[in-house]
Amino acid sequence: MRKKYWRNLYIFASAVFITFGFKYAALSIEAETVQSNSNAAEVEQTEDVVQTEESAQIATEEQTNEIQSNVVDENTNNTAAEQDTALTSSAEDQSIQQSTNSVVQNGWSSDYQKYYIDGTAVTGFKTIDGNDYYFNDEGIKTIGQKHIGENWYCFLKDQTDPVMNGKMVKKQFFDLFGSYHASWDKDKTAYYDENGHMLYKQQHLGNFWYCFNQYSGAMITGFFNLNSDYHASWDKDKIAYYDQSGHMLYKQQHLGNFWYCFNQYSGAMITGFFNLNSDYHASWDKDKIAYYDQSGHMLYKQQHLGNFWYCFNQYSGAMITGFFNLNSDYHASWDKDKTAYYDKNGHMLYGRQYINGSYYYFNVYSGAMATNSYISGHLYGSDGKEDTNSLDVSLAKLLSSAGWTLRKGYDKVVDYLTYQTMYSYSASWGSDWFAQYGLNNRVGNCYVYAAMMYKFGKLMGYDIHQVSGHHLVSSGAKIEHSWCEVVLNGTTYIIDPDFKEELNKDCYLKQYGESGTLKITDHYRMN
Numbered sequence: 001m002r003k004k005y006w007r008n009l010y011i012f013a014s015a016v017f018i019t020f021g022f023k024y025a026a027l028s029i030e031a032e033t034v035q036s037n038s039n040a041a042e043v044e045q046t047e048d049v050v051q052t053e054e055s056a057q058i059a060t061e062e063q064t065n066e067i068q069s070n071v072v073d074e075n076t077n078n079t080a081a082e083q084d085t086a087l088t089s090s091a092e093d094q095s096i097q098q099s100t101n102s103v104v105q106n107g108w109s110s111d112y113q114k115y116y117i118d119g120t121a122v123t124g125f126k127t128i129d130g131n132d133y134y135f136n137d138e139g140i141k142t143i144g145q146k147h148i149g150e151n152w153y154c155f156l157k158d159q160t161d162p163v164m165n166g167k168m169v170k171k172q173f174f175d176l177f178g179s180y181h182a183s184w185d186k187d188k189t190a191y192y193d194e195n196g197h198m199l200y201k202q203q204h205l206g207n208f209w210y211c212f213n214q215y216s217g218a219m220i221t222g223f224f225n226l227n228s229d230y231h232a233s234w235d236k237d238k239i240a241y242y243d244q245s246g247h248m249l250y251k252q253q254h255l256g257n258f259w260y261c262f263n264q265y266s267g268a269m270i271t272g273f274f275n276l277n278s279d280y281h282a283s284w285d286k287d288k289i290a291y292y293d294q295s296g297h298m299l300y301k302q303q304h305l306g307n308f309w310y311c312f313n314q315y316s317g318a319m320i321t322g323f324f325n326l327n328s329d330y331h332a333s334w335d336k337d338k339t340a341y342y343d344k345n346g347h348m349l350y351g352r353q354y355i356n357g358s359y360y361y362f363n364v365y366s367g368a369m370a371t372n373s374y375i376s377g378h379l380y381g382s383d384g385k386e387d388t389n390s391l392d393v394s395l396a397k398l399l400s401s402a403g404w405t406l407r408k409g410y411d412k413v414v415d416y417l418t419y420q421t422m423y424s425y426s427a428s429w430g431s432d433w434f435a436q437y438g439l440n441n442r443v444g445n446c447y448v449y450a451a452m453m454y455k456f457g458k459l460m461g462y463d464i465h466q467v468s469g470h471h472l473v474s475s476g477a478k479i480e481h482s483w484c485e486v487v488l489n490g491t492t493y494i495i496d497p498d499f500k501e502e503l504n505k506d507c508y509l510k511q512y513g514e515s516g517t518l519k520i521t522d523h524y525r526m527n
Helices: 002-036 040-070 072-101 390-402 406-416 431-441 446-459 497-503
Strands: 115-117 124-128 131-135 144-148 151-155 172-176 188-192 201-205 208-212 222-226 238-242 251-255 258-262 272-276 288-292 301-305 308-312 322-326 338-342 351-355 358-362 373-375 378-380 464-472 478-488 491-495 508-510 519-525
Touching: 131 151, 151 188, 188 208, 208 238, 238 258, 258 288, 288 308, 308 338, 338 358, 358 378, 373 390, 378 390, 390 406, 390 431, 390 446, 406 446, 406 497, 431 446, 446 464, 446 478, 446 497, 478 497, 478 519
Parallel strands: none
Antiparallel strands: 124 131, 144 151, 172 188, 201 208, 222 238, 251 258, 272 288, 301 308, 322 338, 351 358, 373 378, 464 478, 464 519, 478 491, 491 508
């Protein structure tokens, strides 16, 4: 009996050992299966192990029953623990099998609207394969213009590649046209920085200054008033110009129908007088002083600025200095052609002026330079210079007492002189000699009369000449004679003050051969 007891105890212990040995082996195989994530082959091996374990359990239970029939009291607790262990193992096996058969989603959804990580759709900003996206609270990616936080962003839309739809626009200009902006917004070009933020106000990008509307972010083109809302604190208020690419312009620029000038450093539009040197004008242009009005337009021709008259070249806009002939191309319709003088500051001068070693006189109202005029005891010749020749000055003074016209000059000669025969004279002595003789003596022959008339005419600027020749008398004889010819509008006329004195007949602006004139022959101009 004692021997049989020990034999049954040995069999029971062996069964327990075999049962737990197979259980341990099965769990080890299953653990390796989960860690390696290899599905098919290892799952089959696990199932074989489970089947083997179940067979072993059956065999063990048979042996155990046999032992228990002999040792029921001593092994009751051991058998209950054994059954609990087997049930726990079976539940663990089922959990492992379910985990092995499930698939975790990662990457884009089939419609490329969502992106998953470990089975969860991402939200907010996310960088995927180097591209930045924004997913809303439902995990759907954003396209078009979007206000997020304190900034406006833009995300591509209508792209051929679905991955590019929703890509954030960064570090570039972008045309927000059509469906990109809201219905209440307008088409515009904007700029988004490296963070995708829309930029505003004045910005230096690359090699250029740009400006963007402080509210809409629209890139500005054309003229724009950069006040303190737009420029940096170290800058000043100014009007600038941005071309169609948004670039701020500098120096001299032709825009529309006008020339403008912008500071070469700040881009500020220039108004007033400005010295356009080689830093500003084109290589084909010359250095000059120009004037830009309050609209920035370069001015031309005659202009009244402040308290002075100025003149600017009608083609280049260069401020004129020195003598200048103001013809109808330059002066107003109500003004007359004239020669004026502009000093080094461009100011038109008036009155008596000493210029380059000579005196000139300019009308105190119009600025017109006086020529062939006797004014306040001064004689000014055809070139405007004061004539200091004593004969000319004396004759000018005499003429001024009568009036500064050709007819009054004619009458003055007749009134001033008394005819006197001269027995010794020669035409070669010249007009000045005869005029001086008449001025000093108030007498003389036809040469003296003609000389004084000639000098009066020259003082007034006429195309006049003293003539020497002969006239025929009724007997056919030739009598030496002198008179004047004056050319008016291309026609030559006779002026003969001696004719009036000797014959008491007027010979003023007559033509050769006209009734009441002498029959002239063998004549020539003395000057």
